Amino acid sequence: MIVRIIGGHGGVCPGFRATSYLIDGKLMIDAGSVASGLLIDEQLQIDNILISHPHLDHINELAFLSDNCFGMKNRPYEIYSNKEVIDAIRKHLINDVIWPDFSKLPNEKNPTLRFHEIQPEVPLMLDDYKIFPIHVNHFGGAFGFIIERKGRSVLFTQDTGPTERIWEVAKTYKNLKAIFTEVSFPSAFSKVAQDSKHHTPMTIDAEIAKMPKDIPIFLGHLKPNYQAQLFQEIEALGNDRISIMGTDDTSFVF
Numbered sequence: 001m002i003v004r005i006i007g008g009h010g011g012v013c014p015g016f017r018a019t020s021y022l023i024d025g026k027l028m029i030d031a032g033s034v035a036s037g038l039l040i041d042e043q044l045q046i047d048n049i050l051i052s053h054p055h056l057d058h059i060n061e062l063a064f065l066s067d068n069c070f071g072m073k074n075r076p077y078e079i080y081s082n083k084e085v086i087d088a089i090r091k092h093l094i095n096d097v098i099w100p101d102f103s104k105l106p107n108e109k110n111p112t113l114r115f116h117e118i119q120p121e122v123p124l125m126l127d128d129y130k131i132f133p134i135h136v137n138h139f140g141g142a143f144g145f146i147i148e149r150k151g152r153s154v155l156f157t158q159d160t161g162p163t164e165r166i167w168e169v170a171k172t173y174k175n176l177k178a179i180f181t182e183v184s185f186p187s188a189f190s191k192v193a194q195d196s197k198h199h200t201p202m203t204i205d206a207e208i209a210k211m212p213k214d215i216p217i218f219l220g221h222l223k224p225n226y227q228a229q230l231f232q233e234i235e236a237l238g239n240d241r242i243s244i245m246g247t248d249d250t251s252f253v254f
Contacts, residue, residue, distance in 0.1 A: 001149055003180070003252045007033030008220035008245040009227075010057070010159075010184045010198075016224040017248045018057035019158060021180070022046070027129055029145065029156055032057045035064035037249060043069050048126045050133075051081035052158035053142035054088035063093060066102035066112045076114035080124065080131075084141045086115045118143075121169075134169055136160035138197045146173060154254055157181040159221060161197035167210040176212055177254040182221035186229045201233040208239065218252070220245040 002024050007017025018032025025042070028034055028049040035043065043065055052058055065077065079086070094101045094113070102112040118124055120143070124131040130148040135141065137160050144157040144166045153173050157166060159182060170176060184198035193200045198221070199207065208217065219242060222230050227246060234244055 001147070001152060001154060001254045003154060003178070003254065005220065005245055005248060005250050005252075006037035007248050008222075008250075009224055009248065010182070010221040011224045012057065013224050015248075016227075018060070019052075019221065020061070021156065023129070023147065023154075024149075027126065027147070030058040030158060031060070031062045031065065033061060033248070035061040035068055040068055040072075044073055046077060047075075048078045048080065048129075050131065050143075050145055051079060051085050051089075052144070052156075053081075053138055053140035054085045055140065055159065058158070059085075059089055059093060062089065062113065063099040063102075066094070066100075066105075070102070070112055071106065073112075076111050078114055078116060078126075080116045080118050080126075082119075082133075082141045082143065083117050086117060088140065089115075132169070134166045136166055137163040146170065146176075148173075148175070151175055152177050152254055155179045155181075159184075159198065161194065161199060162203055162207055164210070167212070171212050173212070176215050178216050178218060178252065179211060180218045180220065181207075183219045183230060183234060184221050184223055186226050186233055189226075201230065201237060204234075205237050205239075208241070215241070216243065217241045218243050218245055222246060 004022040006020040009016040019030040020033040021029040026047045120135045132146040133143040136144040185193040187200040187202040
């Protein structure tokens with residue numbers, strides 16, 4: 001699998017994009033920068049989009065993706081998430097007030113976006129990808145995903161604070177090649193991180209003890225205003241398994 005980090009930050013400003021991970025050019029996790037970070041031809045190649053939770057930095061560019069590619073694809077973008085996420089997108093984003101309802105355009109039989117409700121810990125097959133969604137400790141019934149293809153799997157937690165179940169499940173995968181998770185705030189902001197259900201370097205250090213051993217860990221969702229400080233604090237952990245995703249539009253091969 002080729003995992004391309006279109007955007008991997010926990011905020012937006014020049015040089016920093018919100019969360020969108022693209023797998024093999026056609027399977028997207030979250031839509032925080034799917035339109036601003038990809039050429040139109042690349043946007044058209046996407047078939048399926050997994051949405052982890054309904055926060056704006058993970059859903060907002062579904063609006064621009066729909067607009068950019070309207071009438072240019074011969075099939076809808078297939079969107080997969082839980083009911084709470086789907087309802088939020090329909091009610092607050094593509095509601096014919098904030099943005100046109102592209103789940104009904106050009107018509108309901110052949111829309112630009114088509115939504116599918118998925119359940120926690122019920123496997124989903126999308127082409128030759130096996131998706132296993134697992135609840136994590138964040139808002140909106142947030143999902144993490146373990147994605148498996150051709151005997152290799154990669155874990156994505158997106159936004160989460162300290163959590164349990166996904167690590168229990170991850171330990172059953174003998175072909176796990178990478179863990180993508182998050183660190184949003186410096187350790188001095190532990191109360192903010194706790195209340196917003198995110199990680200600090202201090203809490204991710206404890207979280208790593210729950211993870212499968214010896215698997216590379218990629219830390220994203222750094223807040224742009226704290227990135228330099230987060231680099232220092234994460235590097236001070238002295239854990240060789242960790243790579244910090246401080247630069248967007250980077251790719252990894254597993």
